[in-house]
Amino acid sequence: MxxxxxxxxxxxxxxxxxxxxxxxxxxxxxxxxxxxxxxxxxxxxxxxxxxxxxxxxxxxAKEEDAEAASLRSKAMQYALYVWGLYYIVLLVKGAVEGDLQVADNSVGIVYMVLNVLVWEFFLQKRRMEKMFRRK
Structure with missing residues (x-):
């Protein structure tokens, strides 16, 4: 992507x-x-x-290539996994407390935040790997 x-x-x-x-x-x-x-x-x-x-x-990205595109896809996958776990925890917490409205509050924004965080992590990781491979 x-x-x-x-x-x-x-x-x-x-x-x-x-x-x-x-x-x-x-x-x-x-x-x-x-x-x-x-x-x-x-x-x-x-x-x-x-x-x-x-x-x-x-x-x-500044150096947009096939690797950056694969990192973006990978970030979406990992964020989706973490978001799924987050949502399940919210559902269980809401069921225990008897308030299922908790699970419906800004869950999509949390997913996008996780996407951006994982994407930034992968970009910085790739940059560090390239920097240390040169030396």
Missing amino acids: KGILPASCRIIGYALLILSVFVPLLMYMFGMVDDTNLLYVKMSMKLVIWLSLFMVFLAK
Whole structure:
């Protein structure tokens, strides 16, 4: 799976991710969030998080080659396994506590976060392996 967005989208994605965390907090501190617009703030925050995670994950790597494409596919597979385990744990926890709404809360975002984390790990691992192979 090759990256379809330009490499600069990776930096923009991380900037949007940071903004999506801190802007709602600042809005709350300045009294701009209340009961009438809380749902809209939450929805827009999740939308920006989704967009930024997709921008990071689908941006081309600086050295985009077949190996980077295979790392992206591998990252998706490992993230899917970890996400499955996470979801099962949430279901069991919800069943024990009698609150099954817990399992339905932002699970897709957790999957994309895991995708991005595993992707970044594989990219850094590949970079280190190349650096130490040269010497």
